[in-house]
Amino acid sequence: GLDRIELRTDMPVPDAGAGQVRVRVTAAALNHLDVFIVEGLPAVLMGVICLIWLPDTPRSVSWLRQSEREWIERQLAVEAAAIGEPVSHDIVSALRHPLVLQFSLVGFLVLFGSITFTLSAPLVLKELTGFSATTVGYVVGLGGILAALGTLVSGRISDRRGERFGPILIGSMLMSCAFLILALAPSAALVMFGYFVFAAAWPAVASSLTMLWPEAIHVRLLAVGAAAINSVANVGSFVGPYLWGLTRDASGSFQAGLLALAAIALLTLLPMLVLRRQVHAARTISANALA
Secondary structure (H helix, E strand, C coil): CCCCCCCCCCCCCCCCCCCCCCCCCCCCCCCHHHHHHHHHHHHHHHHHHHHHHCCCCHHHCCCCCHHHHHHHHHHHHHHHHHHCCCCCCCHHHHHHCHHHHHHHHHHHHHHHHHHHHHHHHHHHHHHHHCCCHHHHHHHHHHHHHHHHHHHHHHHHHHHHHCCCHHHHHHHHHHHHHHHHHHHHCCCHHHHHHHHHHHHHHHHHHHHHHHHHHHHHCCHHHHHHHHHHHHHHHHHHHHHHHHHHHHHHHHHCCCHHHHHHHHHHHHHCHHHHHHHHHHHHHHHHHHHHHHC
16 A cells, blocks of 8 residues: 555653663655656656657757757658658558667666665665675766766767767677676675676667667657657666566575566667667668668
8 A cells, every 4th residue: 555654642752761761753654656656757858848849840949049049950850861762651651660669678688787786785785795785875876977988988088989889889798798797706706896897888778779779760750759768678677676676585695687677688689689780780771762
């Protein structure tokens, strides 16, 4: 049922006996549904703001010069032509599109592993290293800095090379190695090293994967397709932690779960390699048709 807290003022106040100390406790509680609503409101508000104020096309952007708007529109037209016009672009066609389905599978696997471990990382680090909660907090904080740096570095490299698949494939392999290190590490130093590798790699994978959608899916299918990909991927964010908890309870340690996450990160490479081959083939066909 719902979380409930009740204030009672009719209970007798006990007297402290010999060797005892009476302590007054002041506490506060918040229903978990209230927490979800408060956490979700900013996202809902931002969605409304984007819907009302975000321009639909570069042509209607007021803060760009005319030459800049025209350049962006030309680039978008070139990218759309390279992808190729879809046969149909209704909602059903977008949901059934092979690239949408494949991106959904990859997103499911990526979030299955990354979100599952991220939610339990402090507990894993505390158990494997024996560090205090304060020290673990500093380690996790440093991991957050590495995550930001990993995202920036991978984005810059992929922008310069014009290639999104590279950071995803390399990042997935690094994630698999990180989980293996965490599962088998004999020392706290190696545990920290494995965690830092994971922290730097997984945001790069997630961000590069998201940037790949508009480069592979036609703009007429992108809105519905992106919504479908996100929806399926976030199922992994639910299923992963649930199975992780079951594995932890059954085995009494995090090792089995970490080995499973290593296998899943490695498994992500297979659909990504197929996806890369299909995207490159589609671009080649479109380029030949335009020529």
